[in-house]
Amino acid sequence: MSDKIRVGVNGYGVIGKRVADAVRVQPDMELAGVSDVTTDYRIKTAAVLDLPIFASLPEKAAEMQAAGVPVLGTLDDLLGRIDVVVDCTPKGIGAKNLARYRAAGVKAILQGGEKHDVAGHSFVAQANYASALGRDATRVVSCNTTSTVRTLGALKDAGLLRKARGVLIRRATDPWEADHSGIMNTVVPEAHIPSHQGPDAQTVLPDLDVLTVAAKACHTQCHLHYWIVELTRTASRDEVLGAFRQAPRIAMVRASDGIVALNSTVELMRDLGRPRGDLWEVALWEDVLAVHGHEAIYTYQVFNEAIVVPETIDAIRALAGRMTDGAESIALTDRALGMRRDFLIGRETADDGADERSAGA
Amino acid sequence: MSDKIRVGVNGYGVIGKRVADAVRVQPDMELAGVSDVTTDYRIKTAAVLDLPIFASLPEKAAEMQAAGVPVLGTLDDLLGRIDVVVDCTPKGIGAKNLARYRAAGVKAILQGGEKHDVAGHSFVAQANYASALGRDATRVVSCNTTSTVRTLGALKDAGLLRKARGVLIRRATDPWEADHSGIMNTVVPEAHIPSHQGPDAQTVLPDLDVLTVAAKACHTQCHLHYWIVELTRTASRDEVLGAFRQAPRIAMVRASDGIVALNSTVELMRDLGRPRGDLWEVALWEDVLAVHGHEAIYTYQVFNEAIVVPETIDAIRALAGRMTDGAESIALTDRALGMRRDFLIGRETADDGADERSAGA
């Protein structure tokens, strides 16, 4: 196994548990363990799944053991066994942990909750895999920013993007939250315009003319984005859709198939047997997208719990420096996860998608 | 009383019951009665309030009587006693009723659910009161369109409007609906871009460059609009806010006052003692509005159950032809209802607002 990238996940929460799942299905990676500080069902399921469990804080080890969590050691022990750590701790903790990772000589991936300056590099595979090669740390941007870079990046690569304005209708809290963290029967607009996602996309694609506003709606799963895009020229629907089809990790859905809302797509993922019902792709409504002259308007769905997982897998490879071609890493990740370019047409998989891309390149 | 405009309301539902309330507080109107076909609590409350009740369909009269609703007669009897009827029946019924109203020589106001062509005229007081004078029928446009005309009309009147793109986050159903008419834990984007509200605004302001998209979120009260507006020139925040302040029926709210969401404003209306907690004004977030160069971005709240009520009152006067000055009717309506230009600053009422407007005119 020594030729595999040894990966550890610090923080077994919404993102951490999904990254652990994804690492385990990569042919070139092994999961050395996960670490956390909790004693509840979240970490106990890791035990049921026989994952090696470590205590992120030494002082928590005894408490976890007492609660029946089989703790193998502390985070330092885990760091001693891995090449790359994926920090999935709550916002702000990752920044504190980075020095510790560096001291242990372990490459580190932070999540979008951390500021760009902490790692000094923000990552979206299709946009800047190469610039992360061999770095000691990077930040995988947030779910909303990842989807923005994937889609606006697609239009940019096709030479179609001049200016983009986005309205983000965000989910209020995650579906499992039961401790009064939600909003009820209302919509909460952010008190500041523009919202942070626009500028955040510029940490990956600096020259975008992008601006976003955001509101929280009272649902628990997935964000819906609307984009009003000024194109560089008059274009047809097919040209715009073609640009999205050339890009990785954008899959088409259609209202004409009965995919009419966020929860339709969530059900579709369950029907397709996706682990946890996850949607890693940007789900873009092909038959809703409209183009008038040099203006394109479209909407897509962001599955906030999982969309950054494939980017995180690619970021592991980039930091490990084992694979220099980003497109190769993307294709490998997508094949291992079973990602698709279209959920219902034929048997089209991400693998075909990869061919499509090279054909299109 | 013969010098008062005699008004009847056909359809005692969400809009009808509010129009009946508003007519009763107008110094120059009298409510001759309301008509409906139901036997449930809605119409029974009209009896508790001692409103004259009529049966919209003769065949329903007996059933209503049997249910304890004191029916005074049929819709024809009501039509015989009034100058203007406000049709608040379900979408599509108003179109069928219009011929009957005309045959009875009664002027008619239809709601936004009907097509523009049915009445041949669509109404928003500040925009086209004069063109409705003496007509036999008009249509008060829908809640979303009314708010669009009020706000874009304000920018247009100030010479600031070039192009407007709106994203509407709509409520799914009304707060009282209990019979499985709602959506749950999702957002439903409309399957067609653009949505109908943009073109509908052009029935009142034909030369607007406006386009809208819309999604339903899973809350029950009020729509939230986001607008991205291209101005005719570089302008300051104060210029844009000034344009809104000059226009009627736009009231400012501030996140800094704790008005941070749709339900904050709803609670504010209850705190102010508004009947039914109604918000007739467009509630625009003063401290969220942003202007960058010649681009303005802002958000406001539309209380869909009540926003068209003041327009309906003005439409009654316009059709009756008793008052030729729209600004005079608007001021009278707003004073009678107790509308405000700002909900929290000082004692500022719509009346002051009216002065402000003439001062500003």
Add this chain to the structure above:
Amino acid sequence: MSDKIRVGVNGYGVIGKRVADAVRVQPDMELAGVSDVTTDYRIKTAAVLDLPIFASLPEKAAEMQAAGVPVLGTLDDLLGRIDVVVDCTPKGIGAKNLARYRAAGVKAILQGGEKHDVAGHSFVAQANYASALGRDATRVVSCNTTSTVRTLGALKDAGLLRKARGVLIRRATDPWEADHSGIMNTVVPEAHIPSHQGPDAQTVLPDLDVLTVAAKACHTQCHLHYWIVELTRTASRDEVLGAFRQAPRIAMVRASDGIVALNSTVELMRDLGRPRGDLWEVALWEDVLAVHGHEAIYTYQVFNEAIVVPETIDAIRALAGRMTDGAESIALTDRALGMRRDFLIGRETADDGADERSAGA
């Protein structure tokens, strides 16, 4: 005015603002002022309504003034002008304030959030008005407990109550809350059986055989109670309904009138013109109640924001000692507020209800 009971309200929140409204419409009371520590729209509406405003904490006075809230003085100044203070501060604060009220020689009413032992007396008007006469303090029990005492007390007074088991389906947070205090798309059962409401009812009616369980559902307005009651004997529906009709502050609703859910009743209150749409009565479903042999099963609605308001008004009179007959105070309170024994039948008011009660006594 010196012959009126001078009342102050400390804490202008959900309950406080309603108590202030109710005091202002009582013929034998005057509102000397309200005090709070906030600077947001809640207290600013008190200014718009011209209520005398005081700062609950001296150090907050300047901040409130700076925010535009016209502060007349501190809580001590208010205490110097009143006979009775109604403490509507957050849970736990009232207990801290009691000593201060006593030191000022002001009688005090605490809310149900405080423990029984703090005031040493828990109050529900129909059950124990007399025992509160002349006391220096009492606690008006919580919304759920108030409804339990009203309804089980009615069955007890009719000699029908042996044992009662209740299942409470509670609202998760108040309708105005926008700051992530809600639960979403779930039901949260309390982790302990029995829940506290049963024992709490025994602080007012010590000999009840009552036990409750409770769960939070994801709606924002009103609790729904189900009760399974073992009667002392076989009884008819009419006997059980008659017992409820004899008791004050229980009003009947009927599914056959279209009152089919919590939000139907909320809409009914808006339709009846209730201030803030408040429901002070227990709304009991007359046509859903079932009696089989000596078992009665029924469901009713508790409007948590307002149901304790009439009890609080009676508690003010009891502490002030001006009116010795509880039934007289209840009748006066209910008439002043416009409470009803039935919302839709005829013009039946609480006044008639009072007659009905004496007739039934």
Add this chain to the structure above:
Amino acid sequence: MSDKIRVGVNGYGVIGKRVADAVRVQPDMELAGVSDVTTDYRIKTAAVLDLPIFASLPEKAAEMQAAGVPVLGTLDDLLGRIDVVVDCTPKGIGAKNLARYRAAGVKAILQGGEKHDVAGHSFVAQANYASALGRDATRVVSCNTTSTVRTLGALKDAGLLRKARGVLIRRATDPWEADHSGIMNTVVPEAHIPSHQGPDAQTVLPDLDVLTVAAKACHTQCHLHYWIVELTRTASRDEVLGAFRQAPRIAMVRASDGIVALNSTVELMRDLGRPRGDLWEVALWEDVLAVHGHEAIYTYQVFNEAIVVPETIDAIRALAGRMTDGAESIALTDRALGMRRDFLIGRETADDGADERSAGA
């Protein structure tokens, strides 16, 4: 394959698609195909999964083909290839289909939406597997009734059950519904007491003294039941819990593990890698259950989309008559699905559970 039970599923909806999944993992069954009439994503996912697809109505075949659904034939063709059909069509259709199944000589399983009299037999594996052996048809009772029979049956088998009263807090609609079938921000009590679930349990366990009331709350996944049970004698918590542990398909959850609400358990299922995140067991809160003297009160969760699936698998075996011992079928079904007696303790599986049961027998 000829020695396997050949199964067809008519109706590929919420239940049908899950039954199809479950049949495919049974060692003694093969899925001959599924039939439906739709053309949307639901049936298209069946094609992506390579399931043999038939048209339930001949006239729909062409339309389905045109929509890209690979239709192999009609329902009659499917009936010609199977031993048992599981009818998962909408309520009322199954009753119409039964004659057709009988005419084709195919044994049939109907769902709980149909009346007991249609099949003349209602099925819950642990209660009456034997009485279904060799029958030509049976009805698998609804999700709520299945959970009631599992839990009250457990108390009955332990000789502890005298009388049971249940309050059911139901989900309003399924999580994927986006077409206005939901209720919003309310609770809807059933207009009749008792609700139908109590009597329905008596179609399987005729001598139960059971009565239920039910309300719909505004969430989309899982029902919560509260039960107030009069025991035949004074018992301890351990005795009552022991009775539940002896019975199949009841798994314990604990608030102390952070399983504090319906959505906690749903997340736990996703974390455990359950297909579609399904929960087939009754999830009973071990540390919330209370016993006072001869009264037991407890709450559990019913995953309405999946709980009847294992019962359906057992019903297939019972009708096919291949396996005469119900306990053997239950153990086989549970092992094939990966059901558990406890989700977090050790590696305890349904298999161990089976041993546990025989040990306990």
